[in-house]
Amino acid sequence: MTDQTVPLFDTLVIIGPGLIGSSILRRGVDDRRIARRLVACDISPEVRARVAELGIADVVEADPATAARDADCVIICVPVGAIAMVAAQVMPVMKKGAILSEVGSVKVTVMEAMQPLLTRYPDIAFVPAHPMAGTEFSGPDAGFATLFEDRWCLLTPPEHTPATAIARVTALWEMMGARVRSMTVDHHDRVCAIVSHLPHLLAFTICGTADDLADETRSEVLDFAASGFRDFTRIAASDPTMWRDIFLNNREALLDMLDRFIADAQAMGDAIRTGDTDVIVSRIQRGRAIRRSLIENRQA
Template sequence: MTDKPAPLFDTLVIIGPGLIGSSILRRAHADRRIARRLVACDISPAVRARVAELGIADAVEADPVAAVRDADCVIICVPVGAIAMVAAQVLPAMKKGAILSEVGSVKVTVMEAMAPLLSAYPDIAFVPAHPMAGTEFSGPDAGFATLFEDRWCLLTPPVGTPAPALACVTTLWEMMGARVRDMTVEHHDRVCAIVSHLPHLLAFTICGTADDLADETRSEVLDFAASGFRDFTRIAASDPTMWRDIFLNNREALLDMLDRFIADAQAMGQAIRTGNEDVIVSRIQRGRAIRRSLIENRQA
């Protein structure tokens, strides 16, 4: 009889068990090759109580310092604007050789805020990650074990990140079912500005536009909403605090993409105004081609 191989981590800590954090816990709870012991930490008593009820962690803590003391890996799953604040709390309590990660969808400002903290703790490896997966729901009940299946997880390791730590985080996300790629923080933020942040900005805005219409027309919008508008409202149902932080922390890349979009939208409007069928058809065909590419790449 052969011994079972040791898990990737002895103790894995998730700070902020919302959609992403609770999905990590669910996957790791179902696959004990990931971690022998799972710890969830949250400042909200209601969230802690619900995580305990769901049974997706072996321990639930209110104090992040107590939660991380024996951790081999700590993943911070809080809004972007709070990541460095949480890191400042837990870094002094983490043991040498442990790995600190986070799952924010903006990296440049996070790295700028983290750099002075990390310089004081050279024995802690910092490996930022961004799983490109999610829904419009939030909280511990929103998570599910297959959330990351066949989705991309983008890693943005700082220069000098120890190879074993990077390998561990890569393996973690592969065990979550994700496809993993490394890139710089600057490239990450520009990519996410167009594929994620701008679509959310447009969804919030178009729903606001509909809500600002005269009462009679607004009621008809809500009564007769077609699939296109319903798709926008699904995105617009996302967590306000999280998206406020994303917009403000990735403002330069997002505003650049917004300017490009406005120029393209105005060009499309001009084509409609002047009856330029070639431009209209070309834009529609390009959209269809992108949709087909997403389906072929298993991202739709």
């Protein structure tokens, strides 16, 4: 606790209290300097009942517009493909000067879809954020208050967003335990394509490749997965809707990274085919070097 007596926000609204949304709420309940009043909003009665039961919000609402009316900050925590649609429901009723944020894993297409709304409601400050944290689980039970601890949160505010709004969203994520950095939407999507989206695509794919093998081999893949395959499939357990949206919305950067990767994998295959030891070893050594850098950056 610092000597801060007035919370960062009076009313903070989370739309979509799933893994990410419910983690923000949990942190808010634990640290009352974040918001005086925490509102959760979900379309599904089961999710609303569960959120009430968990006691991670002061108010639980069904209707986004009702939830957002008194908000100082609304954070949309739904799949990427639904963000602009939810924004269209809340922006007309939001207070002048209030902050609208979202936590989608892709930014270019979300910004494109948001453009008409941003033009129409210039008094709402739009501060997109992407907390680089997650697990393979989803829903309100999956969240936890320390999910964002020591993780990065990337902000991609449009050019004309007031600096004070950016500062408040930065403060919010710092109170979540995260480190914050700002960048353009294009740069964000390229970085995430290689850091997260391509690895997930490869993970889903290798599971499919294994699943296509002759029955005998396939069953043993399951038995013997301990070494290597396991790490790949951990991330392959993630939610289909979320990943469909991410793949489709970050199409361009992702396909560019996939093309580069396939070319590199084919070059490695050629080196193995022709027995080109130098190429093989130098590629393995590059992998280790990158890994070493990661350890030095304390992300390992």
